[in-house]
Amino acid sequence: xxxxxKYLSRIVLFFxxxxxxxxxxxxxxxxxxxxxxxxxxxxxxxxxxxxxETVSLFMDIEIFKGTIHADNGCVSCHEEAxxxxxxxxxxxxxxxxENCHDEIGEIYQNSAHGLSISDHNDKMAPRCKDCHTKHNIxxxxxxxxxxxxxxxxxxxxRCHREGTEMTKSHDLNQHxxxxxxxxxxxxxxxxxxxxxxxxxxxxxxxxxxxQKASNPDSTVNRDNIVDTCxxxxxxxxxxxKLSVHGNPDSTTDKKRPICIDxxxxxxxAQVDRKDFRLIIADQCGNCHAHESETYLETYHGRAxxxxxxxxxAKCSDCHGSHNIMxxxxxxxxxxxxxxxxTCAKCHPNANQSFTTYLTHATHNDREKYPYLFYTFxxxxxxxxxxxxxxxxxxxxxxxxxxxxxxxxxxxxx
Amino acid sequence: xxxxxxxxxxxxSVFQRLTHLLVxxxxxxxxxxxxxxxxxxxxxxxxxxxxxxxxTVLGALHRFFAIVTFFYFFLTMILLYTKWKESGKSLLxxxxxxxxxxxxxxxxxxxxxxxxxxxxxxxxxYGHWTYWEKFDFMAVFxxxxxxxxxxxxxxxxxxxxxxxxxxxxxxxTIIHSDEALLASGFIFTIHFYNTHLRPxxxxxxxxxxxxxxxxDELKHERPREYDQLMASGDLDKLTQCRAPExxxxxxxxxxxxxVVVTGSMLVVSIIISMVKHIHF
Numbered sequence: 141x142x143x144x145x146k147y148l149s150r151i152v153l154f155f156x157x158x159x160x161x162x163x164x165x166x167x168x169x170x171x172x173x174x175x176x177x178x179x180x181x182x183x184x185x186x187x188x189x190x191x192x193e194t195v196s197l198f199m200d201i202e203i204f205k206g207t208i209h210a211d212n213g214c215v216s217c218h219e220e221a222x223x224x225x226x227x228x229x230x231x232x233x234x235x236x237x238e239n240c241h242d243e244i245g246e247i248y249q250n251s252a253h254g255l256s257i258s259d260h261n262d263k264m265a266p267r268c269k270d271c272h273t274k275h276n277i278x279x280x281x282x283x284x285x286x287x288x289x290x291x292x293x294x295x296x297x298r299c300h301r302e303g304t305e306m307t308k309s310h311d312l313n314q315h316x317x318x319x320x321x322x323x324x325x326x327x328x329x330x331x332x333x334x335x336x337x338x339x340x341x342x343x344x345x346x347x348x349x350x351q352k353a354s355n356p357d358s359t360v361n362r363d364n365i366v367d368t369c370x371x372x373x374x375x376x377x378x379x380x381k382l383s384v385h386g387n388p389d390s391t392t393d394k395k396r397p398i399c400i401d402x403x404x405x406x407x408x409a410q411v412d413r414k415d416f417r418l419i420i421a422d423q424c425g426n427c428h429a430h431e432s433e434t435y436l437e438t439y440h441g442r443a444x445x446x447x448x449x450x451x452x453a454k455c456s457d458c459h460g461s462h463n464i465m466x467x468x469x470x471x472x473x474x475x476x477x478x479x480x481x482t483c484a485k486c487h488p489n490a491n492q493s494f495t496t497y498l499t500h501a502t503h504n505d506r507e508k509y510p511y512l513f514y515t516f517x518x519x520x521x522x523x524x525x526x527x528x529x530x531x532x533x534x535x536x537x538x539x540x541x542x543x544x545x546x547x548x549x550x551x552x553x
Numbered sequence: 554x555x556x557x558x559x560x561x562x563x564x565x566s567v568f569q570r571l572t573h574l575l576v577x578x579x580x581x582x583x584x585x586x587x588x589x590x591x592x593x594x595x596x597x598x599x600x601x602x603x604x605x606x607x608x609t610v611l612g613a614l615h616r617f618f619a620i621v622t623f624f625y626f627f628l629t630m631i632l633l634y635t636k637w638k639e640s641g642k643s644l645l646x647x648x649x650x651x652x653x654x655x656x657x658x659x660x661x662x663x664x665x666x667x668x669x670x671x672x673x674x675x676x677x678x679y680g681h682w683t684y685w686e687k688f689d690f691m692a693v694f695x696x697x698x699x700x701x702x703x704x705x706x707x708x709x710x711x712x713x714x715x716x717x718x719x720x721x722x723x724x725x726t727i728i729h730s731d732e733a734l735l736a737s738g739f740i741f742t743i744h745f746y747n748t749h750l751r752p753x754x755x756x757x758x759x760x761x762x763x764x765x766x767x768x769d770e771l772k773h774e775r776p777r778e779y780d781q782l783m784a785s786g787d788l789d790k791l792t793q794c795r796a797p798e799x800x801x802x803x804x805x806x807x808x809x810x811x812v813v814v815t816g817s818m819l820v821v822s823i824i825i826s827m828v829k830h831i832h833f
Contacts, residue, residue: 436594439707439726445593448607489711496719497710503727515724519731526735530743533685536671537751545752 172222174201177214190231204275216240237268247348252355264299264306271295271347287347289336293318293327296341313353320406337372344368344405360405362398369399379462386462397427402461414450424455431455434500458482458499557794561765568632573761575625576693577812579618584737585819586611586618591730597822619704626697652681652781656691660684680777685747696736703729738823741816749813757813762805763797 180186181199188195204210215222217239220232238245248254248268256265271286278285286295297318299306307315321327321341329338344360345351351358359368366386370377380386385396402423421441425432435441435455443452458474465472473482483490501509503516565573589601589611602608637647648655664684666677682690703725706713710722749757760766768788772779782788 438723439590442590442593443608446589446599446602446608446611448602448609449593451609487711491711491714493717494711494714494719497714498720498723501720501723509723511720512723512727515727516731519727519735523731523735523738526739527743530685530739533668534743534746536668537746540671541752548753 172213172215174214177221188230199275207275207277208279209275209277235269235274241268244348251348251350252352253350264309266299270298287342289338289340290330290334292340292342293321293330300341314406317406324407339372343371365398365400373399376462383460383462383464384466385464395427401426417450417454418444420454420456431500434502437502438499440499453486453499457485559767559769559796560792560794561796562768562771562788562792563765564760565764567764568628570762570764572625572628572632575621575628579621579625580736580740581812581815582614582618583622584733584741584816586615587730587733588737588819588823591734592823592826595822595826597826616708619701619708622697623701626701652778654682654687654690656684656687660687678777679775680781681775683775685743689744689747692736692739696732699732700729700736703732734823737816738820741820745813745816749809757806757809759797759802759805759809762809763801765793765797768792 178199178201181197182201184196184198186197188197199214209217217235217237218232219239221228223229249258253265256262257267273286276284278288280287280289282288283290285291298304301307301318302316322331326339329335330340346359349359351360353360353362355361356363358364366377366380377386380399381388384390386398390396402420421432421435421444432455436445440453443449444454460473463471465475467474469475470477472478479495480490480492483495487494498509498512501512503509503512506513585601586605589598590608592598593602602611605611605614637644640647640650642650647653649657651657651659661684663677663679666674667684670676706717706722706725707729710719713722713725748754748761766774768779779788782791
């Protein structure tokens with residue numbers, strides 16, 4: 141008898157478990173079918189009142205059938221609707237994507253977007269549906285998807301474009317990011333050249349783990365930027381990590397630049413274009429102020445301020461860019477073994493003597509450049525002396541000449 | 554006695570006038586193109602570079618008119634050579650001629666007399682060249698030597714550095730640029746005033762374009778030369794009735810005023826820029 145009870149109870153338990161599991165399966169046969177939902181929701185005029193606004197409850201099932209969730213039943217997401225009969229509770233709780241996408245959900249919950257909602261109840265912070273849409277969710281490889289690379293700047297731009305309610309009401313560090321991005325080398329790669337391998341918003345910021353740059357875990361935090369750029373620019377980062385600026389073994393306590401200090405994040409320009417070449421001295425000057433200022437006093441610097449001046453030598457033409465080495469290193473472009481070759485890029489007949497030209501000379505430093513200092517002051521003395529004498533000569537002449545002229549006029553009368 | 558009224562006397566030959574025209578065009582272009590580079594951080598300099606088509610165009614113009622400058626320097630040497638041959642004097646006698654272009658003791662006396670005149674003394678007894686005119690002439694000689702040699706070094710830096718160290722180019726830059734500042738500043742203020750803008754000539758003395766002045770002007774402005782010509786009896790031979798052509802006078806005035814205004818604008822821009830960059 142005991143055995144029979146045990147046996148029966150196992151059968152009951154089995155069916156009970158089967159029943160319970162069946163709820164978790166997509167399109168479960170025991171639950172409400174999509175056709176049943178559509179009976180009501182195919183009505184284009186079906187609406188409800190929500191927060192005083194009329195909201196459509198129409199559902200275009202044909203569109204849904206083409207999406208990544210086509211095999212799911214309506215009730216897999218809208219769980220509360222899964223009740224027998226025609227009526228379901230109203231209003232229903234919001235759809236919770238985390239039921240299936242639990243890992244991404246957890247990442248999102250801890251992102252700047254997720255925390256804005258949970259910590260600050262920020263009504264503008266995006267939820268899943270704001271980026272992925274509600275029913276028209278397509279894989280990111282589909283051109284129509286809101287998450288397809290060509291569409292991402294528009295998806296993010298719905299909130300992050302300058303002048304939206306979000307940018308007006310939030311204190312943001314960066315401005316005009318969509319406009320700047322579209323003018324940048326990455327943006328042009330996307331919009332002009334149609335490259336889907338170019339960096340879009342999510343390439344640097346990630347899709348779900350978007351964090352403020354001040355957060356040490358952010359992919360755009362100073363400490364992580366090099367690795368973030370390294371996702372694509374592997375060869376450059378390899379060079380950079382050997383250079384004086386990027387060597388991880390360096391023991392210097394000076395602040396060293398990372399990618400975005402020279403290549404601005406959203407306005408990143410094509411480096412051989414003149415708009416980039418014209419600001420190199422300013423970029424390097426952020427740290428190397430004295431070198432930048434004195435460079436601008438020389439022919440190279442002066443000419444670079446004029447129209448067409450992108451052609452003259454810039455910092456990187458002599459020092460290199462990602463591969464800048466200490467001058468003592470034989471790999472340095474300005475080390476004695478390489479400098480003639482470096483100058484010869486523009487001055488084909490350069491020789492060793494030629495390279496002693498002072499590319500950062502200033503006549504204001506008597507200790508360092510006494511010849512220039514004294515030449516300048518000798519010339520200044522000559523100028524001041526000449527103008528002082530002839531200036532006085534003219535100043536005294538003017539009243540006398542006016543008196544003579546006056547006499548002449550009155551004599552004629 | 555007089556052939557006609559007014560009577561004219563030639564002060565500058567056609568050769569001299571054309572040479573001065575070359576000086577004007579080349580000097581003005583050199584000054585504008587060079588100062589645009591020296592003051593590249595200023596808006597006006599960037600405007601010049603933009604309007605001319607960029608700094609490579611400025612550089613090409615600068616080098617072209619450098620060649621023109623060497624050319625008129627050469628023309629002037631020819632002129633001086635022919636003058637020397639005409640004079641029949643020894644070379645030193647020609648160079649240090651009492652009425653020649655090289656300053657002498659009499660110029661110092663005349664300068665002192667001029668300062669006295671400023672304060673009410675009698676007008677000095679000026680001859681063919683006043684001391685400030687001699688200074689202008691000698692300054693161009695000196696200027697071409699200094700600016701020209703340093704400019705050639707900067708034009709051909711690789712060749713220069715075969716003979717002198719590369720940092721000599723830094724010194725050449727300072728000399729070239731400051732001597733040019735002196736030259737432009739001097740021509741566009743002192744020379745303009747002394748020759749054109751002073752009240753008795755304002756706005757322009759066209760003699761350098763039209764060539765002749767009236768004998769009355771000569772008598773008033775250069776009494777010593779007038780007396781010398783009277784004494785030697787050369788005055789009658791040199792005077793003529795033909796007045797400078799009206800079209801030439803008009804053209805000279807328009808061109809001359811254009812140059813004076815352009816030069817003045819440049820010098821005002823330079824002064825404003827320099828004052829702006831003085832840090833007390």
